[in-house]
Amino acid sequence: MSDIAKIRAAVIGTGFIGTVHVQALRRLGVDVRGVLGSSPERGRERAREMSVPRAFDTLDDLLADENIDVVHVTTPNHAHYPQVKSILAAGKHVICEKPLAMTSAESAEMVDLAKASGKIAAVCYNIRFYPLNQQAQGMVMAGDLGDIRFVTGHYHQDWLAKPTDWNWRLESEMGGALRSVGDIGTHWVDLTSFVTGLKATSVFAELTTFLPERQKPLGPVETFTSGTGETETARIDTDDAAMILIRYENGARAVMSTSQVNMGRKNSLQWDIAGTNASAAWDSETPDHLFIGHRDAPNQTLMRDFTLMNGPGIAAATLPPGHVEGFADSFFNFFRAVYADVIAGGRQQGSTWATFEDGHYEMQFCDAVVKSASESRWVDLSEI
Missing domain, CATH: 3.30.360.10 (Dihydrodipicolinate Reductase; domain 2)
Structure with missing residues (x-):
């Protein structure tokens, strides 16, 4: 097994761009373990459509899963700040869609948290x-x-x-x-x-x-x-x-x-x-x-x-x-x-x-x- 196949990822958001993330990760060989939708029902529906093995009911459920190494945030902009803070606090790497936050005050705090975490923290300027x-x-x-x-x-x-x-x-x-x-x-x-x-x-x-x-x-x-x-x-x-x-x-x-x-x-x-x-x-x-x-x-x-x-x-x-x-x-x-x-x-x-x-x-x-x-x-x- 290649090193990249050993990395396990989850994607928050199951709309257009969340689907793009899942497809690109699969092509790369990353193990996509689950998704989190805007509701448990939406998540389960989209997980079936994308053949993803698990739909998490809540962000807490996702972050409690020790098998997740990297979390992709593809939710609407207002959710980036609280979700990224929780992801970094859980000790996981994060890739966040742009824009990073709603304001520069929020993004400044996210920069500090990312530095303190020692984790990879990337913004999706693809x-x-x-x-x-x-x-x-x-x-x-x-x-x-x-x-x-x-x-x-x-x-x-x-x-x-x-x-x-x-x-x-x-x-x-x-x-x-x-x-x-x-x-x-x-x-x-x-x-x-x-x-x-x-x-x-x-x-x-x-x-x-x-x-x-x-x-x-x-x-x-x-x-x-x-x-x-x-x-x-x-x-x-x-x-x-x-x-x-x-x-x-x-x-x-x-x-x-x-x-x-x-x-x-x-x-x-x-x-x-x-x-x-x-x-x-x-x-x-x-x-x-x-x-x-x-x-x-x-x-x-x-x-x-x-x-x-x-x-x-x-x-x-x-x-x-x-x-x-x-x-x-x-x-x-x-x-x-x-x-x-x-x-x-x-x-x-x-x-x-x-x-x-x-x-x-x-x-x-x-x-x-x-x-x-x-x-x-x-x-x-x-x-x-």
């Missing part, structure tokens, strides 16, 4: 693990782009573009004060910070809610699906879209937008990073191609080909060239990296998965965005 994002980070670290000057991009989707579209993320009590920024914008912020090595010092933000009222189904609705049956009118106080200006610590600048109401944009995260020597750009909807721009030479498009990539890119690649690696593969690559550190007993040199410190930075960014939008001014992250 988009880092598309191989060409690892390639781009290696290029920046090697100086191929020169000093970073200007970063642009967006994360746009359309799954909440209609007044009849509904999901728990629309409710600030469950998802937090920010929606498009907190749900998908944090992915962009984390990814560009990872690739460039830069963190924001201040932000200027405008938030927009284009649909102040929506039709909320009276029954449950899965993520990325439409509800059926009776509805009620609900007021919306979270952002459909955002525009954000960013200042970085080295003097670089950025402009980014988020939207969950852009028709035809299913899952488009794009970044374009301009340096003094070259530029690079990537789009999540064409993930196996990396644009590399030059002033005095022909521009290039690098395909995900491990015979042409640098060390970080090769390490993250799984499939042969021309066999596209997509969304599910990014989770496989991410979990493979985290579980290697679980086996090693700690984060190893060269590990590139997002830590709780990274997750806390994204929460500081979000809190600064809220403050900036409400006060119509630049807000330093040091104010948070």
Whole structure:
């Protein structure tokens, strides 16, 4: 039996993303021992559908199981803070979906608890693990782009573009004060910070809610699906879209937008990073191609080909060239990296998965965005 097959995991949350976690863990060879649903009945139903051997009735039942080594948290955002605290207190490793918490005050405490526990504590910023994002980070670290000057991009989707579209993320009590920024914008912020090595010092933000009222189904609705049956009118106080200006610590600048109401944009995260020597750009909807721009030479498009990539890119690649690696593969690559550190007993040199410190930075960014939008001014992250 391989070392990774000896690790036993449980997943909290049985919706869309919880299912993705279970599938990626199985592909990796991890022993998925059980799941915890939003109710015992829901958990048992989803465990049967996913062929998982056990559905836990409560979090206490899960944490009391000495056969569980790692717990994956894929629940709505408001549950992350109390669940992660309990998991770490039980002496188990944790992988938490983003955003890490509801506020930076919560995430700061989670950072301290993770450090004190000595356990692996990762945030699920899986988009880092598309191989060409690892390639781009290696290029920046090697100086191929020169000093970073200007970063642009967006994360746009359309799954909440209609007044009849509904999901728990629309409710600030469950998802937090920010929606498009907190749900998908944090992915962009984390990814560009990872690739460039830069963190924001201040932000200027405008938030927009284009649909102040929506039709909320009276029954449950899965993520990325439409509800059926009776509805009620609900007021919306979270952002459909955002525009954000960013200042970085080295003097670089950025402009980014988020939207969950852009028709035809299913899952488009794009970044374009301009340096003094070259530029690079990537789009999540064409993930196996990396644009590399030059002033005095022909521009290039690098395909995900491990015979042409640098060390970080090769390490993250799984499939042969021309066999596209997509969304599910990014989770496989991410979990493979985290579980290697679980086996090693700690984060190893060269590990590139997002830590709780990274997750806390994204929460500081979000809190600064809220403050900036409400006060119509630049807000330093040091104010948070």
